Amino acid sequence: MQETISLIIEIIGTIAFAISGIRLAAAKDFDWFGAYIVGLVTAIGGGTLRDILLDTTPFWMVNGWYLTVTGLSLLYVILFRKQLVRLNSTFFLFDTIGLALFVVIGVQKTLDFDYPMWVAIVMGMITGAFGGVVRDILINEVPLIFRKDIYGTACIAGGLVYWLMIELGTSILLQQISCITVVVVIRLLAVRFNWYIPVLKNVENLKQ
Amino acid sequence: MQETISLIIEIIGTIAFAISGIRLAAAKDFDWFGAYIVGLVTAIGGGTLRDILLDTTPFWMVNGWYLTVTGLSLLYVILFRKQLVRLNSTFFLFDTIGLALFVVIGVQKTLDFDYPMWVAIVMGMITGAFGGVVRDILINEVPLIFRKDIYGTACIAGGLVYWLMIELGTSILLQQISCITVVVVIRLLAVRFNWYIPVLKNVENLKQ
Amino acid sequence: MQETISLIIEIIGTIAFAISGIRLAAAKDFDWFGAYIVGLVTAIGGGTLRDILLDTTPFWMVNGWYLTVTGLSLLYVILFRKQLVRLNSTFFLFDTIGLALFVVIGVQKTLDFDYPMWVAIVMGMITGAFGGVVRDILINEVPLIFRKDIYGTACIAGGLVYWLMIELGTSILLQQISCITVVVVIRLLAVRFNWYIPVLKNVENLKQ
Numbered sequence: 001m002q003e004t005i006s007l008i009i010e011i012i013g014t015i016a017f018a019i020s021g022i023r024l025a026a027a028k029d030f031d032w033f034g035a036y037i038v039g040l041v042t043a044i045g046g047g048t049l050r051d052i053l054l055d056t057t058p059f060w061m062v063n064g065w066y067l068t069v070t071g072l073s074l075l076y077v078i079l080f081r082k083q084l085v086r087l088n089s090t091f092f093l094f095d096t097i098g099l100a101l102f103v104v105i106g107v108q109k110t111l112d113f114d115y116p117m118w119v120a121i122v123m124g125m126i127t128g129a130f131g132g133v134v135r136d137i138l139i140n141e142v143p144l145i146f147r148k149d150i151y152g153t154a155c156i157a158g159g160l161v162y163w164l165m166i167e168l169g170t171s172i173l174l175q176q177i178s179c180i181t182v183v184v185v186i187r188l189l190a191v192r193f194n195w196y197i198p199v200l201k202n203v204e205n206l207k208q
Numbered sequence: 209m210q211e212t213i214s215l216i217i218e219i220i221g222t223i224a225f226a227i228s229g230i231r232l233a234a235a236k237d238f239d240w241f242g243a244y245i246v247g248l249v250t251a252i253g254g255g256t257l258r259d260i261l262l263d264t265t266p267f268w269m270v271n272g273w274y275l276t277v278t279g280l281s282l283l284y285v286i287l288f289r290k291q292l293v294r295l296n297s298t299f300f301l302f303d304t305i306g307l308a309l310f311v312v313i314g315v316q317k318t319l320d321f322d323y324p325m326w327v328a329i330v331m332g333m334i335t336g337a338f339g340g341v342v343r344d345i346l347i348n349e350v351p352l353i354f355r356k357d358i359y360g361t362a363c364i365a366g367g368l369v370y371w372l373m374i375e376l377g378t379s380i381l382l383q384q385i386s387c388i389t390v391v392v393v394i395r396l397l398a399v400r401f402n403w404y405i406p407v408l409k410n411v412e413n414l415k416q
Numbered sequence: 417m418q419e420t421i422s423l424i425i426e427i428i429g430t431i432a433f434a435i436s437g438i439r440l441a442a443a444k445d446f447d448w449f450g451a452y453i454v455g456l457v458t459a460i461g462g463g464t465l466r467d468i469l470l471d472t473t474p475f476w477m478v479n480g481w482y483l484t485v486t487g488l489s490l491l492y493v494i495l496f497r498k499q500l501v502r503l504n505s506t507f508f509l510f511d512t513i514g515l516a517l518f519v520v521i522g523v524q525k526t527l528d529f530d531y532p533m534w535v536a537i538v539m540g541m542i543t544g545a546f547g548g549v550v551r552d553i554l555i556n557e558v559p560l561i562f563r564k565d566i567y568g569t570a571c572i573a574g575g576l577v578y579w580l581m582i583e584l585g586t587s588i589l590l591q592q593i594s595c596i597t598v599v600v601v602i603r604l605l606a607v608r609f610n611w612y613i614p615v616l617k618n619v620e621n622l623k624q
Binding site: 256 | 468
Binding site for chain 1: 324327330350354404
């Protein structure tokens with residue numbers, strides 16, 4: 001039951017991430033191939049870096065559905081392009097829930113490899129946020145999460161709450177639900193109330 | 209005999225890939241060091257990512273000639289700069305044959321690690337096409353293969369034909385020659401008849 | 417004693433690299449989170465790629481102080497922003513000494529894995545220079561070291577001298593001190609006398 005729910009959320013998250021990549025690729029006049037690759041990298045890039053750092057086989061190489069789901073996401077964007085804008089808030093919600101689950105997956109997998117909790121929190125953030133960074137590099141833009149949005153910080157907050165729940169001796173299910181809740185709530189509140197991280201003031205005009 | 213032919217083609221492909229990187233670096237006023245690195249990354253970047261994903265030692269770390277050949281390519285561009293433009297169609301041919309062989313190497317190496325065929329096809333494409341993507345990231349351009357050129361798709365078509373020949377029970381040599389032929393023919397036809405992948409229509413003006 | 421000195425130099429180098437990333441991030445209006453990530457990647461990016469290529473656990477995943485030191489560097493930039501410009505030459509010196517030590521660490525670690533010396537020299541350069549390349553990719557600029565600065569080449573020169581001292585049968589300490597000295601002296605002389613690597617002349621106006 002829990003596995004089924006997890007899988008459904010992971011598929012929803014993968015679709016939301018892939019569509020975010022495909023839409024940004026479309027805005028840059030990428031062809032279908034380029035859009036597919038950008039969508040795929042957005043969806044699997046974070047987990048791939050995590051698995052390389054953990055020195056384990058990247059998750060999408062042992063299960064083909066990530067590539068399939070990305071293909072279906074591309075097909076959906078091609079066919080139902082005009083409906084997408086109206087669904088923006090739905091996609092934002094999917095993206096946020098997917099992000100939260102990706103953090104949980106990253107933390108859990110790292111702990112399974114017996115790393116300390118601080119490494120797991122870093123890996124949770126990488127799993128959730130790094131795909132979007134590679135997406136922005138591929139479309140030749142400054143990564144969005146470095147300049148606005150409470151995104152990476154929501155991942156870290158979720159990881160810290162995960163840690164707290166472990167220290168409190170709660171069940172794994174409660175640890176994971178707490179983490180997901182914190183990521184989702186922080187991100188929703190941040191968008192609703194326009195929270196942001198302070199911008200670093202420029203030190204000099206000279207490039208170093 | 210077959211190994212000798214493979215090695216000669218691989219060297220030709222490495223030179224063609226390295227020179228493509230060096231020329232684009234030159235267009236961006238890179239110095240010799242920068243041009244060398246961009247040429248090297250273009251030539252070995254795809255195979256390096258493949259080997260990291262397969263969790264094996266990157267091929268260029270066990271055989272020094274890739275670094276040497278890239279150095280000779282740089283020397284050639286420095287000395288015979290003016291002749292390069294006249295040789296454009298020769299380089300295009302070398303680049304295409306090199307691409308095709310890189311796909312075969314990527315597919316074969318992945319199958320040797322007992323991955324399923326669909327992973328091998330992805331690795332064939334990564335081996336052939338990813339070096340050019342990193343090249344374009346390093347020179348701060350949107351990757352070319354995402355916006356024009358039948359390039360990544362030719363790699364995938366070659367991989368699919370490889371698969372077909374395996375399923376038909378043909379010899380390894382025939383599998384590899386078929387793959388190479390398909391990649392080369394598709395790429396030549398695509399350039400000759402101006403084939404392209406459809407561009408994805410922009411979904412919105414807003415950046416997400 | 418030697419370990420303590422090494423550790424102090426490594427911390428100084430990490431701080432210098434992190435601050436260079438944070439300052440460039442500030443010039444691009446990154447928020448604190450983005451600046452932290454760019455600073456961190458500048459400091460640990462080279463060693464991380466090295467460790468992935470060597471197929472060993474990335475160094476910062478077994479010792480938390482790299483993340484802490486980067487956090488303190490960010491705090492320092494936030495609090496003492498105005499004093500930074502006056503300290504430019506101090507930071508340049510720290511950066512140079514850090515670079516030299518990073519090269520030594522990269523060479524030594526690679527030799528410990530029984531790779532030949534030419535691989536170790538490449539890894540020394542990657543350890544020293546690759547962090548700055550990723551930094552420039554993240555802020556969406558053409559990597560600085562490809563267009564000016566004797567930087568990567570100083571790393572290679574240091575690696576070659578390391579090799580020479582090994583061939584001469586000197587002690588490890590002398591090998592390392594020679595390498596550090598060469599990197600530092602070349603970089604200081606290069607800046608003082610405005611040395612540069614020749615720029616590659618543009619081959620064509622056409623993009624490939």
